[in-house]
Amino acid sequence: MNEQHHIISYRKLTGIWLALLALTALTVGITRIELGGYKVLGALTIACLKSGLVIAVFMHMKYEGRLLRGLLFLALMTLAIFIGFTFFDVLYR
Amino acid sequence: MTHPQHKDYAGAKLGMWLFLFTEILLFGGLFLLYSVYLRRYPHEFAAGGKQLNWIMGTANTAILLTSSLFAAMSVTAVQRDELKRADGLIGGTVICAAGFMAIKYFEWSAKIGHGIYPGSEHLKAGPPGESVFFSLYYITTGLHGIHVVIGAVLLAWIAAKVKGGTVNAGDYILLENGALYWHLVDLIWIFIFPLYYLIL
Numbered sequence: 001m002n003e004q005h006h007i008i009s010y011r012k013l014t015g016i017w018l019a020l021l022a023l024t025a026l027t028v029g030i031t032r033i034e035l036g037g038y039k040v041l042g043a044l045t046i047a048c049l050k051s052g053l054v055i056a057v058f059m060h061m062k063y064e065g066r067l068l069r070g071l072l073f074l075a076l077m078t079l080a081i082f083i084g085f086t087f088f089d090v091l092y093r
Numbered sequence: 094m095t096h097p098q099h100k101d102y103a104g105a106k107l108g109m110w111l112f113l114f115t116e117i118l119l120f121g122g123l124f125l126l127y128s129v130y131l132r133r134y135p136h137e138f139a140a141g142g143k144q145l146n147w148i149m150g151t152a153n154t155a156i157l158l159t160s161s162l163f164a165a166m167s168v169t170a171v172q173r174d175e176l177k178r179a180d181g182l183i184g185g186t187v188i189c190a191a192g193f194m195a196i197k198y199f200e201w202s203a204k205i206g207h208g209i210y211p212g213s214e215h216l217k218a219g220p221p222g223e224s225v226f227f228s229l230y231y232i233t234t235g236l237h238g239i240h241v242v243i244g245a246v247l248l249a250w251i252a253a254k255v256k257g258g259t260v261n262a263g264d265y266i267l268l269e270n271g272a273l274y275w276h277l278v279d280l281i282w283i284f285i286f287p288l289y290y291l292i293l
Contacts, residue, residue, distance in 0.1 A: 007172045008165070017162040024154050024286075028147070031291035043287035050283045058165040059276045060269075068110055075114035079121045083128075090129050 006063040016057045023050050102266055109270040113277050116240075120281050123233045127288060130225050137222025141230070142293025144209075146200060150290035153196050154282065160189030161279040164248070164272040174262035176255055183252040183268075186275060190245035197238055201231075230289060237281055244275045 027046045031039045056062040061072065131138045163185035170179035208215035209227055216224040251271045254260040260268050 005172065008169055010166055010169060013162055013165050013169065017158060020158045021155060024151065024158065027287055027291060028151055031287070040292045043292050047283050047287050051280050054161065054276055054280055054283070058161055058279075059273055060168075068107065071107075071110060071114065075117055079118060083121070083125055086125055086129065090132060 006060065008057065008060070008063075012057065016053050020050055020053060023053075100264065100266070105266045105270060106273075109273050113273060116277055116281075120233075120236075120284075123229070123236070124284060124288065127229055127233070130222070130229065134220075134222025134225060137220050138226050139293045141223055141226035142289060144204075145230070145290050146203075147290045149196050149200050150286050153193050154286045156189050156193050156196070157279045157282050160186045160193070161276050163189065164275045168265070168269055168272050171255065171260065171265045171268055172262060176258075176261065179268070180252050180255050183248050183255065187245050187249050187252070190241050190248075193241055194238065197234065201234075233285060233289070237278070237285060240278045240281070244271075244278050247271050248275060 023046050027043050030042045030046075035042065055072070061069065163182045167179045167182035167186070170176070170182055204210065204227075210216075211224075211228050211231055216227060248271050251260060251268050254267060
């Protein structure tokens with residue numbers, strides 16, 4: 001095996017874990033108080049942030065090359081397009 | 094005749110990621126169903142969501158995030174050739190998986206005890222939106238639960254390989270891919286949790 005693999009330190013991983021727990025506490029907090037429609041937006045924004053941290057650091061995506069990053073982008077775009085088009089249909093039919 | 098075994102590290106990881114993309118699209122479809130039906134039956138979904146126990150959901154979120162930390166740390170440990178530690182960390186992930194499933198068991202059995210399960214008399218008698226909500230709840234968390242079990246079995250098998258020395262600092266793609274699968278399980282839950290337990 002070659003030497004170019006990035007090793008992520010325990011300290012950094014633990015930091016990310018603490019951030020993920022803090023964001024979880026924040027989502028629970030903002031959805032327990034009445035914010036109306038904003039709570040959906042807030043909770044989903046936090047979920048996206050959390051998954052970004054998991055993908056970038058826990059899944060090492062931050063240290064991967066163009067191929068994997070590009071494919072991830074493609075997969076997420078596909079998901080966004082099919083969710084977006086469905087909503088276009090559902091909301092404006 | 095002995096050949097040096099050919100290993101395609103980048104190819105193995107690419108294959109894993111391609112598989113994970115199909116998993117993302119699979120669960121993406123379920124989330125799409127959720128949001129379309131949420132729009133059609135907002136009141137029934139709100140009533141259904143309030144019956145889910147958000148404290149158990151939060152506990153399971155913390156457990157899964159911790160299990161993911163252990164999985165990520167086990168990759169670092171193997172890369173640094175700390176095989177004993179790696180084994181312990183994978184063990185930690187598997188224990189978290191068991192804890193997650195135990196909580197899931199209590200949640201599901203409480204719901205089933207109240208007569209709420211797909212096709213139950215209680216749901217048949219109620220409004221259609223309620224039955225749609227709980228069907229989606231059981232399908233989504235059930236499919237996710239199956240992933241948790243598969244991931245835990247996979248990681249336990251890999252832990253045995255770490256112990257046996259087949260997975261080591263020179264060749265750890267199996268552990269890396271196993272950990273990637275586990276993180277995906279965590280990733281899906283990061284969305285299930287707010288959608289079902291919090292925002293309704």
